[in-house]
Amino acid sequence: MPRTADHDQRRELMAQAFQRLLAAEGLAQVTFARVAAEAGISVGLIQHYFANKAALLRFSYEHCLRRIDARIAAHVDAGEAAHAPISTMLLSCLHELLPVDAERTVEFRVERSLWTSACHDPALAQIARHASLDTHRRVARAIDNGKRCGEVESGIDTDAAAALILATTRGLADTLALGIAAKPDDLLRPVLATVFTGRCRHHDA
Structure with missing residues (x-):
């Protein structure tokens, strides 16, 4: 077990160094030598784990997704424990997709770099499609749960509503x-309000 943990930690160290450099200077400027210097390790060690920069990019993106997933799960757990409305929990989760602090800005830039590279790389395109569909499914699930508890009208088109919410969030x-000033809640709350128009029945129980 310790040996496996060491391998995971090394990959994470490399991924985080790669992400910081990519976010600061762009994908074209990142080399194994620079990642090694940033991480305080040898180039040979990186090559032991990743065959090329594309492999490191794929792993780094998936690493970002795991971090985002963990934070979203924490929001959901906290919201459920507090008996918060689904719309409130969803708003908190959407904040994790926005570059509003140093960590999320790095993740945003890694994600955008993958999308750009995916235009010419089928393997990256598959990861990007999977991530996009997974995010859509998460929002759609929240809307369907809202229908069950009364926050969302049963006639709402779930997929269309999820697409609207995500398009607003992505924009x-x-x-x-x-660097254009904007208050996330001022834009996201009105969009959520067009979908989550009711009150959760659990609040009236």
């Missing part, structure tokens, strides 16, 4: 990434 992320 807001782009705006924030360019």
Whole structure:
């Protein structure tokens, strides 16, 4: 077990160094030598784990997704423990997709780099499609749960509503990434309010 943990820690160390450099300077400027210097390890050690920069990019993106998933799960757990409305929990989760602090800005730039590279790399395109569909399913599940508890009207088109919420969130992320001032809740709350129009029946129980 310790040996496996060491391998995981090494991969994470490399991924985080790669992510920091990518976020600061762009994918074209990142080399194994620079990642090694940033991480305080040898180039040979990186090559032992990753055949090329594309492999490291794929792992780094998946590493970002795992971090985001963990934070979203924490929001859901906290919201359920507090008996918060689904719309409130969803708003908290959407914040994890926005570049509003140093960690999430790095993740945003890694994700955008993958999307750009995916136009010419089928393997990256598959990861990008899977991530996009998974995010859509998460939001759609929240909407369907809202229907069951009374927060969402039963006639709402779940997929269309999820697409609207995510399109707004993605556009807001782009705006924030360019340094244009915006208050996330001022934009996200009205969009959520068009979908989550009711009150959770559990609050009236």
